[in-house]
Amino acid sequence: KQVAVIAPTTLLARQHYKTFAERFAGWPLKVRQLSRLVGAKEAAETRDGIADGSVDVVVGTHAVLTKTIEFKRLGLLVVDEEQRFGVKHKERLKELKADVHVLTLSATPIPRTLQMALTGIRDLSIIxxxxxxxxxxxxxxxxxxxxxxxxxxxxxxxxxxxxxxxxxxxxxxxxxxxxxxxxxxxxxxxxxxxxxx
Incomplete structure (x- = not known):
């Protein structure tokens, strides 16, 4: 299965990419990044790899949420600071969430998210x-x-x-x-x- 890690800013996406690339170095996993800072050739290769399943982990910004991105076998969606995404991006996240496991991260959850966790609507994990x-x-x-x-x-x-x-x-x-x-x-x-x- 594939993993998509999505962050609201290029800086945060780049930090996550660096962490994933370092942690999975030496593992048989292909980790790629996708954001506005990635060159056109590399972005096209990453999109192709997502579509054909050769990219195992993609880390990026809302660029991962475009309709042109088609995952072959998405199994886990990790969303950092979901509250910072716009309405259009949240709609796309809903589409992606339908058939996959989802992990949302936040250092500063909004009251609605916190309430959902405290009432049991959403599971809560604390590091x-x-x-x-x-x-x-x-x-x-x-x-x-x-x-x-x-x-x-x-x-x-x-x-x-x-x-x-x-x-x-x-x-x-x-x-x-x-x-x-x-x-x-x-x-x-x-x-x-x-x-x-």
């Missing part, structure tokens, strides 16, 4: 072991608790680490900034979002 030499990350899903948030932020500050607050909307950033200013004045922070120049 609980960090890479070698990486301190473990603790994730809590809880009601807002000022004392717990303050303790966690200060603990991270005093151990020399960093913390991230992720807000679902840019409009929420002012509230988060006020919270940090009022409740954890010991920490320095910056605000960043996708609409900054």
């Amino acid at each position: 609980a072991t960090p890479p070698v030499d990486r301190l473990s990350v603790r994730t809590y899903i809880t009601e807002e608790d000022t004392v717990t948030l303050r303790e966690a932020l200060l603990r991270e500050k005093y151990r020399g680490g960093q913390a991230f607050f992720v807000a679902p909307r840019i409009q929420d950033l002012d509230k988060l900034e006020r919270f940090l200013h009022d409740n954890v004045p010991e920490v320095s922070y910056i605000v960043a979002h996708g609409q900054m120049a």
